[in-house]
Amino acid sequence: MKPDMFIVILAGVIHATLQLGIGTLLLLYHASIGKHVKKRTRELATNYILGNGLLTALAITAMCFIIALLFSGPMNPAVLTIVAIALGALAISVWGFYYRWGKSTELWLPKSVAKFINERAKTTNSNTEAFSLGMLACFAEAPFTIILITIAANSIISLPISLQLLALIIYTLLSVFPLVILRIAIRQGQTTVDIQRWRIKNKNFLRVLSGIGFFTLALFIIAFKVLKG
Amino acid sequence: MKLKRTKTKKAERPISVTCASIEADILKEAKTLRLPLSAVKSYTKIIAKKVITNLEEQKYKTPKKNDLTQSELNSILAKELSRYNKDLSFVYKNRGKII
Numbered sequence: 108m109k110p111d112m113f114i115v116i117l118a119g120v121i122h123a124t125l126q127l128g129i130g131t132l133l134l135l136y137h138a139s140i141g142k143h144v145k146k147r148t149r150e151l152a153t154n155y156i157l158g159n160g161l162l163t164a165l166a167i168t169a170m171c172f173i174i175a176l177l178f179s180g181p182m183n184p185a186v187l188t189i190v191a192i193a194l195g196a197l198a199i200s201v202w203g204f205y206y207r208w209g210k211s212t213e214l215w216l217p218k219s220v221a222k223f224i225n226e227r228a229k230t231t232n233s234n235t236e237a238f239s240l241g242m243l244a245c246f247a248e249a250p251f252t253i254i255l256i257t258i259a260a261n262s263i264i265s266l267p268i269s270l271q272l273l274a275l276i277i278y279t280l281l282s283v284f285p286l287v288i289l290r291i292a293i294r295q296g297q298t299t300v301d302i303q304r305w306r307i308k309n310k311n312f313l314r315v316l317s318g319i320g321f322f323t324l325a326l327f328i329i330a331f332k333v334l335k336g
Numbered sequence: 337m338k339l340k341r342t343k344t345k346k347a348e349r350p351i352s353v354t355c356a357s358i359e360a361d362i363l364k365e366a367k368t369l370r371l372p373l374s375a376v377k378s379y380t381k382i383i384a385k386k387v388i389t390n391l392e393e394q395k396y397k398t399p400k401k402n403d404l405t406q407s408e409l410n411s412i413l414a415k416e417l418s419r420y421n422k423d424l425s426f427v428y429k430n431r432g433k434i435i
Contacts, residue, residue: 126435127435130434130435131435133434134434134435137368137434138368140367140368140370141364141365141367141368209433211430211433212433212434212435213433213434213435214435216435221432221435222432224435225432225434225435298369298370298423299368299369300369300423300426300427303426303430303434304426307430
């Protein structure tokens, strides 16, 4: 049970280090603060976070179902080895091209997708739109999060039934934790400029942290699930 | 000031700028940053007038005459605003570069 819970927590922490959700929320704040009163901006941010969290939880639940359907239980060591290799490849990808080169926090996304998200964030005026934007940001990050969600779902299936819901909630909360921190920081008086400056200053640290996280998770799966299994 | 255009598959469309549009844009960003608007208005007019005058005199060496894209305008405004307010300058420098 312990390795499985640790895998879920580690996967959630790695998910939290990814930057698209935070960047989109920052864009939403920047666009909204000038247009709406504070209460309205807070409501939009809350709905954004709920949308993001809900899609993450739904994705894990769906993946649990798919894994149970395909493998009649947790994945076998051969498949886990492939997943661990994919995690290693993602670690290299994060170090290499998660961020575009230059002194900004531009991500790997195609320009058209980034522009679309930008435009959506600027024109978000209702709670429904903010909720959808949260789901869109979560979905756009899928190339990097799908493996994490798969790993977490596999571990959740391996847990006793009494702990499965708790593990799902823990992963979801960990994945939206940075968004909550950002919301609190802005509520405390930080501006979007302060936060963006922080992101640019710590870009390399975040990149290294994400990559090390992916790598650690891959090694952990090989050690505790593949070799031990 | 020579402006470097990055090569992209789809070239950025040039935009038409006026004093009023530049002022409105800067004031909108200042409102977002919760800056005192009375102070911002004083230098916004100066900057807008300077940019339009330079554009008319073709002082910005754009590849095509009187042809200014949004990102070029952002970099010009970032440079002009750096003398008055670092935060506003930062906003223009990082426009479209958050994600």
